Amino acid sequence: MGRDSHLILLVVLLVSSLAAAAKSADEDVIFGLAKLLSSPPSSWGAGGDVCVFEGITCERGGSGGVTSIDLGDMGLTGTLPTSLSSLTALKELHLQGNALHGDFPSLAGCTDLTRLVLDGNGFTSLPSDFLKDLPSLQYLSLEDLPLKPWSVPDAIVGSSLLETFSASNASIAGAFPAVLANLSSLRSLRLSYNNLTGGLPAGLAELIALESLQLNNQISDGKLSGSIAVVAAMKNLRLLWIQSNKFTGPIPDFSNSQLEAFNVRDNRLTGVVPASLYEIKTLRNVSLTNNLFQGPMPDFRGVNVDLAADTVSRFCQSRPGPCDPLVTTLLSVAAGFGYPAELAETWNGNTPCGNWIGIVCSNGDVSIFDLHNRGLSGTISPAIANLTSVGKLDLSNNHLTGVIPDTLTTMSNLKIFIVSNNSLDGELPKFKPSVKVLANGNQFGKSDSGSQSVSAGALKWKSDAGMIIGILVAVVLLVIIVGLFVHHLRKKNAEKFRPVSSKESADESEMMKIQVVETNWSVNGNTAVPADYSQVSAGSANITHLFESHGMQLPIEVLLKATDNFNEDFILGKGGFGVVFKGNLNGRLVAVKRCDSGTMGTKGQQEFMAEIDVLTKVRHRHLVGLLGYCTHGYERLLVYEYMSDGTLREHLCDLQRSGYTPLTWTQRMTIALDVARGIEYLHGLAQETFIHRDLKPSNILLDQDLRAKVSDFGLVKLANDTDKSMMTRVAGTFGYLAPEYATTGKVTTKVDVYAYGVILMEMITGRKVLDDSLPDDETHLVTIFRRNMLDKEKFRKFVDPTLELGAEAWKSLLEVADLARHCTAREQNQRPDMCHCVNRLSSLLDEWKPTEVDDDDECETSEMHLNQQLEKWRCDDFTISDSDTFSTFNM
Numbered sequence: 001m002g003r004d005s006h007l008i009l010l011v012v013l014l015v016s017s018l019a020a021a022a023k024s025a026d027e028d029v030i031f032g033l034a035k036l037l038s039s040p041p042s043s044w045g046a047g048g049d050v051c052v053f054e055g056i057t058c059e060r061g062g063s064g065g066v067t068s069i070d071l072g073d074m075g076l077t078g079t080l081p082t083s084l085s086s087l088t089a090l091k092e093l094h095l096q097g098n099a100l101h102g103d104f105p106s107l108a109g110c111t112d113l114t115r116l117v118l119d120g121n122g123f124t125s126l127p128s129d130f131l132k133d134l135p136s137l138q139y140l141s142l143e144d145l146p147l148k149p150w151s152v153p154d155a156i157v158g159s160s161l162l163e164t165f166s167a168s169n170a171s172i173a174g175a176f177p178a179v180l181a182n183l184s185s186l187r188s189l190r191l192s193y194n195n196l197t198g199g200l201p202a203g204l205a206e207l208i209a210l211e212s213l214q215l216n217n218q219i220s221d222g223k224l225s226g227s228i229a230v231v232a233a234m235k236n237l238r239l240l241w242i243q244s245n246k247f248t249g250p251i252p253d254f255s256n257s258q259l260e261a262f263n264v265r266d267n268r269l270t271g272v273v274p275a276s277l278y279e280i281k282t283l284r285n286v287s288l289t290n291n292l293f294q295g296p297m298p299d300f301r302g303v304n305v306d307l308a309a310d311t312v313s314r315f316c317q318s319r320p321g322p323c324d325p326l327v328t329t330l331l332s333v334a335a336g337f338g339y340p341a342e343l344a345e346t347w348n349g350n351t352p353c354g355n356w357i358g359i360v361c362s363n364g365d366v367s368i369f370d371l372h373n374r375g376l377s378g379t380i381s382p383a384i385a386n387l388t389s390v391g392k393l394d395l396s397n398n399h400l401t402g403v404i405p406d407t408l409t410t411m412s413n414l415k416i417f418i419v420s421n422n423s424l425d426g427e428l429p430k431f432k433p434s435v436k437v438l439a440n441g442n443q444f445g446k447s448d449s450g451s452q453s454v455s456a457g458a459l460k461w462k463s464d465a466g467m468i469i470g471i472l473v474a475v476v477l478l479v480i481i482v483g484l485f486v487h488h489l490r491k492k493n494a495e496k497f498r499p500v501s502s503k504e505s506a507d508e509s510e511m512m513k514i515q516v517v518e519t520n521w522s523v524n525g526n527t528a529v530p531a532d533y534s535q536v537s538a539g540s541a542n543i544t545h546l547f548e549s550h551g552m553q554l555p556i557e558v559l560l561k562a563t564d565n566f567n568e569d570f571i572l573g574k575g576g577f578g579v580v581f582k583g584n585l586n587g588r589l590v591a592v593k594r595c596d597s598g599t600m601g602t603k604g605q606q607e608f609m610a611e612i613d614v615l616t617k618v619r620h621r622h623l624v625g626l627l628g629y630c631t632h633g634y635e636r637l638l639v640y641e642y643m644s645d646g647t648l649r650e651h652l653c654d655l656q657r658s659g660y661t662p663l664t665w666t667q668r669m670t671i672a673l674d675v676a677r678g679i680e681y682l683h684g685l686a687q688e689t690f691i692h693r694d695l696k697p698s699n700i701l702l703d704q705d706l707r708a709k710v711s712d713f714g715l716v717k718l719a720n721d722t723d724k725s726m727m728t729r730v731a732g733t734f735g736y737l738a739p740e741y742a743t744t745g746k747v748t749t750k751v752d753v754y755a756y757g758v759i760l761m762e763m764i765t766g767r768k769v770l771d772d773s774l775p776d777d778e779t780h781l782v783t784i785f786r787r788n789m790l791d792k793e794k795f796r797k798f799v800d801p802t803l804e805l806g807a808e809a810w811k812s813l814l815e816v817a818d819l820a821r822h823c824t825a826r827e828q829n830q831r832p833d834m835c836h837c838v839n840r841l842s843s844l845l846d847e848w849k850p851t852e853v854d855d856d857d858e859c860e861t862s863e864m865h866l867n868q869q870l871e872k873w874r875c876d877d878f879t880i881s882d883s884d885t886f887s888t889f890n891m
């Protein structure tokens with residue numbers, strides 16, 4: 001027994017003396033620390049027991065080594081001693097919110113450390129063994145430190161219990177630290193405001209415990225990029241902040257997620273916002289602004305959503321609901337390609353037959369689908385088979401994989417199918433012999449598909465020589481037949497599409513929506529283009545001088561200055577074609593349209609100049625004038641006169657938002673006449689006829705006197721006056737599209753007359769042309785307007801309630817309503833000419849007297865003729881059955 005008690009005593013003595021030794025060693029460290037701090041806490045005496053020092057905690061009630069140093073927010077300055085690593089009992093080190101600086105020392109011996117918090121100090125470097133051998137670490141916070149660039153060391157995998165890693169604004173540079181994927185206990189990861197680049201490692205899918213992920217605002221040029229698909233695996237994620245990066249691709253499937261905050265603002269995310277996101281019950285805060293989303297507007301009921309107008313305008317409707325079936329199909333196809341950003345730039349909204357890259361329409365349906373050489377990856381979606389009007393389908397020279405869906409063989413109008421130079425495999429489906437198939441440069445079957453042109457049905461090679469010869473003969477015959485057919489088709493197409501489909505039709509820019517129609521249109525001539533642009537920009541400081549001596553072309557520097565480097569505060573509007581900035585050009589206010597480089601595509605200088613040439617030819621006081629332009633690298637800038645009072649749309653239906661007072665009847669009439677005069681000029685200018693094609697209230701701009709000018713010409717120039725109509729790609733806005741134009745693409749001046757009639761109806765009723773909130777048969781203003789005109793009482797209730805109308809004004813309103821009705825006649829030959837509208841309105845508008853003679857009024861010459869026609873138009877062409885036809889295209 002004595003032996004035993006001696007042994008116990010010995011052990012106790014040994015332990016306590018060891019503890020005492022540890023304590024005295026730790027005391028030295030704390031005294032060392034006290035020396036290096038320029039003003040240590042006041043309770044820290046020169047000698048005494050460090051365990052009673054403010055912020056210091058020791059083991060076993062003060063008899064052992066230091067376990068915790070908590071000196072947060074004490075205004076400390078100075079450096080840390082290298083001896084810190086000998087605090088072997090240290091569990092917590094809190095130094096946040098001080099001004100400690102210098103090198104952060106090694107913690108090599110602190111194997112019990114669970115919490116390390118260094119936020120907001122001035123440390124400039126971390127030791128080479130940082131995070132090595134810290135197996136107990138659970139909480140690590142290194143925010144806002146001016147460190148030299150560093151990367152997260154692999155040694156961090158040793159801290160397998162780590163739950164929180166916060167290191168925003170801490171100079172972490174380079175690729176995303178893939179090693180973090182090994183920390184499976186991680187619940188919160190915050191690496192915002194670092195210098196990280198590249199994609200998210202696939203391994204992050206292992207972080208299934210993660211609840212909060214913040215990677216926002218990387219300061220690197222490249223930012224974080226690539227897909228965010230990996231976050232879908234993090235089933236416990238509640239907060240995802242990845243804003244201000246360059247992530248691409250769609251939002252992944254978030255089914256069964258418990259997300260509360262989702263901020264992806266300012267990225268390049270594309271595709272349809274999945275229902276699995278907006279159906280998350282726990283969701284509270286969402287920001288989607290400034291991405292490239294497509295398809296239906298997401299239905300975030302009861303959620304705090306940040307969706308700026310430019311993001312909303314990308315959706316196919318301004319409220320949740322399905323897209324046009326054609327849009328739905330095309331987006332399914334884009335989904336197969338992983339919604340590439342290059343497509344998403346133009347594939348938005350609800351009208352693919354406008355400027356969607358790679359899409360050419362005819363009769364309102366897709367006739368050519370050409371996305372060759374666009375760097376596409378992913379697969380060919382079977383949805384493509386739903387594009388039944390497609391005659392040519394070209395997906396060659398991409399990186400597509402997978403099989404070609406068999407359903408493509410059912411495409412009844414398909415004539416040419418090209419998928420050469422991809423990585424497709426499986427079997428090439430058997431197309432009808434009438435389809436020309438080019439599919440070389442892929443990995444079909446096992447055989448080497450080296451043949452240049454493979455005709456469908458001729459693929460089964462046998463060693464039988466006779467068979468081969470037979471097949472060869474057949475192939476040769478087929479090639480000849482197909483060749484002849486294609487030649488014929490080309491000729492046919494050339495006639496049909498002559499105006500628009502050059503070989504670059506797919507990336508044809510719509511930036512000014514100008515289509516020069518005449519075949520022998522000449523570029524050279526009026527506009528002198530300095531051969532070398534840099535000569536213009538070099539040196540010269542005098543803007544006015546430049547403006548005068550170089551005609552319309554302006555150096556980029558001048559426009560940068562005018563718009564304060566495209567300052568976002570100066571943005572007047574955004575559209576599919578770019579952004580319009582307010583600018584100050586040497587004292588003159590101007591509107592600078594910066595054409596979207598995405599929609600510019602590969603458009604060359606020469607074509608741009610051809611368009612400028614057209615724009616400079618149409619000058620009228622009721623058309624917004626082009627003052628100048630600039631090309632610089634990929635930049636294409638157009639300078640227009642500035643219109644201070646916004647668009648007619650803002651004055652008619654957006655009053656609440658715009659804050660304008662409602663227009664009086666006289667003001668409306670004046671505007672109507674201004675517009676009529678501008679369009680009349682376009683239609684009758686000299687020997688040329690131009691067609692606007694996209695007349696609508698948002699294209700009618702007003703000056704401070706509420707006088708109107710027409711802008712944003714989608715001009716088509718008619719080849720000659722004898723041929724008054726032609727086929728073209730439909731470009732315009734639903735609701736304003738004349739029936740024959742929407743259905744056949746046939747464009748005449750009457751297309752503008754129709755749109756003008758719709759605008760008159762909007763001015764009379766103050767209603768938008770399409771109102772989705774009304775029942776189906778009442779959504780299109782033209783239909784209900786015409787119907788209501790049949791009943792005077794109904795019609796009286798139908799006119800804009802903000803109009804105060806005397807008897808005289810009411811009479812003139814009825815006349816204008818009648819004019820509007822004629823203008824929107826279903827048959828184009830029953831619509832009046834624009835001169836007629838001008839005449840009728842000017843006779844109604846007594847107050848308005850021209851102060852100067854419009855040098856381009858040409859109505860007089862044809863007035864006699866017009867009056868005769870007038871009688872013809874007066875005959876009532878309207879029957880209620882018209883509404884059926886209208887509803888077929890007003891979706």
Ligand SMILES: *[C@@H]1O[C@H](CO)[C@@H](O)[C@H](O)[C@H]1NC(C)=O
Pocket residue numbers: 144145146169193
């Ligand atoms: C980053 O940290 C520095 C101090 O190191 C601080 O001055 C700066 O405001 C921080 N930046 C951000 C964006 O938090």
Ligand SMILES: *[C@@H]1O[C@H](CO)[C@@H](O)[C@H](O)[C@H]1NC(C)=O
Pocket residue numbers: 154157179181182
């Ligand atoms: C992280 O885990 C992966 C796979 O589990 C392994 O290959 C890799 O070596 C680990 N990284 C480190 C730094 O240990």
Ligand SMILES: *[C@@H]1O[C@H](CO)[C@@H](O)[C@H](O)[C@H]1NC(C)=O
Pocket residue numbers: 173174195219220
């Ligand atoms: C980010 O890292 C790059 C090198 O990867 C470096 O050139 C750049 O200066 C860093 N940026 C900042 C703001 O530290």
Ligand SMILES: *[C@@H]1O[C@H](CO)[C@@H](O)[C@H](O)[C@H]1NC(C)=O
Pocket residue numbers: 260261284285304
């Ligand atoms: C949501 O946003 C509100 C207001 O912007 C903010 O106070 C709140 O903290 C946010 N909630 C989450 C979970 O981010």
Ligand SMILES: *[C@@H]1O[C@H](CO)[C@@H](O)[C@H](O)[C@H]1NC(C)=O
Pocket residue numbers: 325332382383384386
């Ligand atoms: C094709 O269209 C039909 C009818 O709109 C639709 O049911 C079907 O799912 C579509 N096919 C594909 C592959 O998208």
Ligand SMILES: *[C@@H]1O[C@H](CO)[C@@H](O)[C@H](O)[C@H]1NC(C)=O
Pocket residue numbers: 396397418420421438441
């Ligand atoms: C496929 O690639 C080859 C070699 O680069 C090229 O000669 C051929 O024209 C390409 N095919 C098509 C259809 O572009």
